[in-house]
Amino acid sequence: MSDEPRRLDRRDFLVRGGLLAGATTLAGAGGYVAGRELGRSEGDAQAAGSEAGKTDTRQFLLDPAYVNLTTFLLASHPRVVREAIERHRRGLDAGTALYLRQAEPMFEDEARDAAADYLGTAREQVALTDSTTMGLGLTYARLSLEPGDEVVTTEHDFYATHEPLRLRAQLDGATVRRIRLYEEPENASVDAIAAAVSGALRPRTRALAVTWVHSSSGVKLPLRKISAAVAQANRGRSDGERILLCVDGVHGFGAEDASPVDLGVDVFSSGCHKWLFGPRGTGLVWAAPHAWERLAPTIPTFDGSAYIAWIEGRPPSETPAGALNTPGGFHSFEHRWALKEAFEFHRDIGRDKVAARTRALANRMKEGLANIQGVTVKTPMDESLSAGLVCCDVPRPAREVVDRLREEHNVVASVTPYATEYLRFGPSIANQEADVDRALEAVAAVVA
Numbered sequence: 001m002s003d004e005p006r007r008l009d010r011r012d013f014l015v016r017g018g019l020l021a022g023a024t025t026l027a028g029a030g031g032y033v034a035g036r037e038l039g040r041s042e043g044d045a046q047a048a049g050s051e052a053g054k055t056d057t058r059q060f061l062l063d064p065a066y067v068n069l070t071t072f073l074l075a076s077h078p079r080v081v082r083e084a085i086e087r088h089r090r091g092l093d094a095g096t097a098l099y100l101r102q103a104e105p106m107f108e109d110e111a112r113d114a115a116a117d118y119l120g121t122a123r124e125q126v127a128l129t130d131s132t133t134m135g136l137g138l139t140y141a142r143l144s145l146e147p148g149d150e151v152v153t154t155e156h157d158f159y160a161t162h163e164p165l166r167l168r169a170q171l172d173g174a175t176v177r178r179i180r181l182y183e184e185p186e187n188a189s190v191d192a193i194a195a196a197v198s199g200a201l202r203p204r205t206r207a208l209a210v211t212w213v214h215s216s217s218g219v220k221l222p223l224r225k226i227s228a229a230v231a232q233a234n235r236g237r238s239d240g241e242r243i244l245l246c247v248d249g250v251h252g253f254g255a256e257d258a259s260p261v262d263l264g265v266d267v268f269s270s271g272c273h274k275w276l277f278g279p280r281g282t283g284l285v286w287a288a289p290h291a292w293e294r295l296a297p298t299i300p301t302f303d304g305s306a307y308i309a310w311i312e313g314r315p316p317s318e319t320p321a322g323a324l325n326t327p328g329g330f331h332s333f334e335h336r337w338a339l340k341e342a343f344e345f346h347r348d349i350g351r352d353k354v355a356a357r358t359r360a361l362a363n364r365m366k367e368g369l370a371n372i373q374g375v376t377v378k379t380p381m382d383e384s385l386s387a388g389l390v391c392c393d394v395p396r397p398a399r400e401v402v403d404r405l406r407e408e409h410n411v412v413a414s415v416t417p418y419a420t421e422y423l424r425f426g427p428s429i430a431n432q433e434a435d436v437d438r439a440l441e442a443v444a445a446v447v448a
């Protein structure tokens, strides 16, 4: 007998669990092969990547009767993602247990590898989740904090950051302090934000919880500068005392040509179903190895190595952090596995081209709005402080404007879901210049 620790993969786990007992291999790999044949056509990547990031908007099934500038809320699936979902759905519907048995570990690894490749990191550091909110909830629930330690967050963050921190404070009395990084978003400055962060970090601060692109205003935080301020405050601290920079990255992920890994972030949570145009109901948490050390799972993983540890009556010490922190249970696998195609979609176009295209459309939107009387653009014009989201103040209630844009002009916009409501657009690679121009004409007509 070998001395090698026994490896139990997910398939063994399912077999042991009795689910697949007696299962036989599907002839010819069944739905998997059939699925591969359904795969993307060669032309798609080229079409999607042509003309300096101008995407082939035919990838999307958006209703042409409307101008939709809200795909950032929840993605419309591009064709390659739709086809991948359909392929997996067919396989699962044809024989769920058999499809799982033959394909599941491989597809999960492929999805995680594609995510790791996009982030520029290793598979072992990527946990898969269902959303940004799930990732933030899991992170802030288990972040290691001693009595008297504090988490600093900001007034600009979304409910998905504030609420898990409130729940954490309720659970064990952890201190949560909110700071302000700017007064009016349109006047935000990189240096003032970095200075506000530096001035807020105290000896007992253990985490800084921020959002990459504020969905309240469209302000993009200068993460590199912030991580430098955090690094400065961390000088001389032990590992357990280091301040972790924890980021809700959802409105930058898939819109910006930068990876949190390179920006000096420690813990990054994002949905993959907004700007990334991944399958609805998918997300991830990436953390640097030193940061994973300070986190712990809440929901047990279904990773095979953890399962065998349980069988053998020991903790899952061999399970990599990413897998360990991936909530277990069965999932909507056809969506999760199609993450691979979503990351490939971006890779094939080019992350730089996606970002350039998003930015060009956002700039067109901002410049056009600034020329409409009575409209104040709240999102900074400066590209170092903005991404794809565009928010503005209008001389009527934002909700009324959103309703009239939709009802009278077939333009779909949104209202910022915060105490201060702004009119909000998110032109993306699913849009063309003409969409932005139609929206601008409609806003001018509604606010006139």
Ligand SMILES: Cc1ncc(COP(=O)(O)O)c(C=O)c1O
Binding pocket: 073, 130, 131, 132, 133, 134, 158, 160, 211, 213, 214, 215, 248, 250, 251, 270, 271, 272, 283
């Ligand atoms: C900043 C921010 N974070 C998180 C979310 C929620 O994202 P998810 O659906 O991935 O949880 C939103 C909006 O939907 C948001 O604006």
